[in-house]
Amino acid sequence: MKAIEDIKFIHTLGPINTNCEQAAYKWLEENKIEGEVFLHNTLEDALLEVKKNDFAALLGCVVYPDLHKIVFSNLNDLSLVDCFIMPTYNMILATNDDTKDLGNSIIATHPAPSGLAYDFTVSKNIKLVNSNSQAALQCSKGLSDACITTLPAAQKYSLKVIKDFGEVPMGFTIHY
Template structure:
């Protein structure tokens, strides 16, 4: 097998990205490792900014970002001296859904938890949008009664026993891979 450009630049074993378990970023990280023919692990963090700190101190690692992550531009430009985008790819997300606890009617939903990226979808259902750090975290907020409904992934909704009220389907999404520049 001929090594890819990414493999030639850096033997990647750890992908640092947005958690908690069940995020589109986790799914994308596993797919990227598989497509690169690399054996490794995906480590999850509350924010990409936190994950970035670990990339800088962990050998053989990269940051996986999502093109619609609200502050991806800050990650790129604030770290321009020691970080570069080394790859990108498009992968369909899990289906994005509006969900709530079982037996909740749409009229009972006052507060909707959402990651900032799909928050526009939350505004279709409520003027009271509670921003959280990931789509998976939105489902956790709904399941724990911190919010009445959520914009999340179908995977996170299923894992938290939420009912799907509206399915927006998969979203073809660009994911970026950031690695440290060689000195």
């Protein structure tokens, strides 16, 4: 029978500076487990790696768009073994220049926090990407005018903060 203390690897949403990455390291630390965190483009990609290793677990976020599909499609392989609440990084609206009026600008965002973008642009101009960090990368490359992202991701790509929404109390799940 699998036990939480047997977990050595956490697979979750990347790239670096995602709330999931932060949560994975926190969970390992709080459970006094010396383990490694692996980051993936999607939780669906992460799940494929978890299934290959008896010591690997999946860390999900309760607002991840298809977490319910991951859970119910894998009842024979994974069980929900833990759930915890942790504040996210500060969630922000950022641009790659000093633009303050976004009007018809394209805003890159992960689907989960996309509701934060609606007050700043029309819904047809919201570009969905795989993670908050990916949104920041898209913005830094000029593939969007702005993004909803985490403060560390915005700092990594030297983006300008337009609005700071603060930390958001968030639920994270461990599937093993």
